Amino acid sequence: MSRKTSVRHFEDNLSELENIVTQLESNQLSLEDALKAFEKGVKLSKDCQSVLTQAEQKVQILVEKQDGERLENFNPEDNQ
Template sequence: MAPKPKTLDFEQSLQQLEGLVEQLEQGDLPIEDALKAFEQGIRLTRDCQTILQQAEQKVQLLTEQDGAIHASDFPDQGDL
């Protein structure tokens, strides 16, 4: 059985996505390479969206009180 590919964390995915965008914006990639970069960018975008959705769900679970979610602002850095 082939090993499962290592999942990148959000920051790594975002960094790779930014690199792909820079390459595509330069406009000098051959069409085949540009399509591969675009496909990889779509995968990275979906991975980032999934990570953000999971983080949002965790925050909602952590802030839920008495069956209702209470919105609150994060404290300013000076308040910590």
Template structure:
């Protein structure tokens, strides 16, 4: 049985998006290719947003205690640690 193509993970999608932006910024793509690159960039942006939303929901579920969300700083985000 054939597998469905896997959605790229966040890092892969972001890397592809950065490559498309570089191509578009050069300004030498024919208009059809530029439109295709733009459409692909929009799709990748939506994929990244969806991945981030899922991660945020997962973090909220993991940090929920007694029916309330406990807001905590993550290590490495620039906040001083206690």
């Protein structure tokens, strides 16, 4: 899958996941439909996480190649 395709795929999956969350939060689905939506949401979430993990690995490789240094783990609390 090309980079543009994987980014588009990620964006589509994320949008669909957001729609599922909205549906589940509305409490308008039957139990059966809610379970189906939840199952699909879990799959979409795993797919999105996989794309994000791959992107993170690519960034780490690029940074290591550029500087010859190791990438430090990001800690948002250090930036406050």
